C-alpha cells in the first residue's frame with residue numbers, strides 16, 4: 407500500500423490534504439461553536455463610544471509599533487506594569503493591539519496610573535514628564551477635530567463582531583461620547599490646560615485611562631485606599647518627625663523621588679520645578695510644610711488632583727517617607743529653571759522655618 411502511494415505523488419498529496427483537513431476541522435469546529443470556550447470576565451465591559459474613537463486614534467497614530475498591551479505572568483513584568491493580562495480582557499478588542507515591540511513600556515494597565523493632565527502634557531511633549539524620553543510628540547492631536555460622525559456605524563460593526571452593545575445604542579452613542587469628552591476637558595481645564603472637548607487628544611486620553619482597569623479588583627483597591635485615607639485624616643502619627651540631614655538619608659530620599667516605582671519626578675519634574683504637581687522648591691505650600699505634614703501628604707496623596715497615595719500607590723515605610731520629605735526640604739530655594747508658578751489662590755508662604 408505504502409509503496410503504491412509513494413509512486414503516485416499527486417494522489418498522495420491530495421489524500422494527505424484530506425486527512426489533515428479532517429483532523430483540523432474536528433479540532434477547530436467545537437472551539438468556534440461552543441461559547442463557553444471564549445473566556446469572558448463579567449467585569450469586562452465594552453468600550454464607551456469615546457474610548458472606541460480613542461482606540462481608533464491609537465491605531466491611526468501607530469502607537470502599537472512601540473507599545474505592547476500584554477503583560478506576561480513573569481515577576482519582572484508584574485512588578486513593573488501590574489497584574490498580568492488575562493485572555494478574557496481582550497474579548498471586545500477588534501482588532502487586538504497586543505503588539506510585539508516594546509520601545510516604550512507596556513500600556514495594558516496604564517489606566518488610572520496618571521491623571522488626565524499628565525497624559526495631555528506627555529503627548530504634547532514627552533520629555534516634559536519623562537526626562538530623556540525618545541517618544542515622539544503628538545501636538546496635532548490637540549488641533550485635529552475628532553470626527554464622530556461614524557460612531558453609530560462603528561457601534562453596529564462592533565456588535566456584528568460579538569460586542570454586546572444594547573440594541574439601539576447607536577442612537578445614544580454620540581450623546582454619551584460628548585458627555586465623557588466634556589468630563590475629560592473639565593479635568594484638564596482644572597489643571598490649567600484648555601483643550602476643547604472635540605479634539606482627538608480627548609478621545610485618546612479616554613481610551614488610555616480605560617486600559618486594564620476593568621478587572622483590577624477596583625472595589626477591593628478602592629476600599630484599601632479609603633481605609634488608608636480615613637486613617638490619615640485621623641492624624642498622621644508622624645507628629646514630631648525630625649528633619650533628616652545626613653547625606654545618606656538625603657541620597658536615599660532622592661533615589662525614591664527619582665524612582666520608576668514612586669514616579670514623583672513624572673509629575674513634579676526631576677528638578678522639583680513642578681509640572682502636573684506643584685513646584686516643590688519654593689516656600690509656598692498648599693498642604694503644610696512641616697516634615698510631619700509633608701510625610702503625611704506624600705502618604706495620602708491627593709487623589710482628586712491625580713496624586714495617588716505614595717505617588718504611585720506603592721507604599722513607602724515611615725523611614726522612607728521621612729527621607730523623601732527631608733530630600734524635598736533640602737531642595738528648598740534651589741531655583742530650577744522655568745518653575746511652575748505657585749497657585750496664589752490656594753498656596754501660602756511658610757513662615758520662619760522650623761520644619
Ligand code: HEC
Pocket residue numbers: 464467468469470471472473509510511512513516519532533536539540541542544610614
Ligand atoms: C518611537 C516609539 C514610540 C511611539 C511611536 C509611541 N511611544 Fe509612547 N513611549 C515611548 C517611550 C520610549 C516611552 C517611555 C518614556 C516616556 O514616558 O515618554 C513611552 C511612554 C508612553 C506612556 C507612559 C507609560 C508609562 O507607564 O509611564 C504612554 C501613556 C504612551 N507612551 C502612550 C503612547 C501613545 C498613546 C502613542 C501613540 C499616539 C505612543 N505612546 C507612541 C515610545 C513611543
Ligand code: HEC
Pocket residue numbers: 519520521524663668669670671672673674682683684686690691692693694700703704708711712713714716717718730734753
Ligand atoms: C501623578 C502625578 C503625581 C505624582 C506621581 C506625585 N505627585 Fe505630588 N502632587 C501632585 C499634585 C497634582 C499635587 C497638588 C495637589 C493639590 O493641588 O492639592 C501634589 C502635591 C504634592 C505635595 C504637597 C505640596 C504642597 O504644596 O503642599 C507634596 C509634598 C508632593 N506632592 C510630593 C510628592 C512626592 C514625594 C511624590 C513621589 C513619592 C509625588 N508627589 C508624586 C501630583 C503628583
